[in-house]
Amino acid sequence: MGIQDIIEGKKQWRAHTARVKTLPPDYRIVYQEMQKYFFKVGPVDLPDGPLLPGIVDFFEEGVAAGKGVLELIGADVAAFCDDLIKDSRTYADVYQESVNTASGTTEK
Structure with missing residues (x-):
């Protein structure tokens, strides 16, 4: 990864966070909680993948349709995130694989 890739990544992240800031407060709060959840357990490809921008797209469509955020995703935000x-391969999967390899047991 070169310096240009890092700079481009930062530009993309700043543009993404600017889109999030334009969402209504209830959408922003839910998005931020989802983001925290994904950064803890989420997919390995989260920083470069389409998941977070896709959520913002989905939320922007919900705002345009005049729906509340919980109307879109339901009351159980964690279940929505898990779904x-x-x-996707998660950090929990990577950890479990490393534990299995270290202990000499592998699942088949």
Whole structure:
């Protein structure tokens, strides 16, 4: 990863956070909680992947339709997040693989 890649990544992240700031307060709060959750357990490709920008797109469509954030995702935000990443490789998977390898047991 070169310096140009880092600079481009920062530009993209700043543009992303600027989009988040334009969301209504209830959407912003839910987005920030989802982001924290994903950074703890989320997919390995989270920083470079389409998940976070896709959520912002989804939220912007909800705002345009005049819906509340909980109307879009439901009352259980964690379940919604888990559903989004159910087929993705997570840091928990990486950790479990390292523990299995270290102990000499591998799952088949």
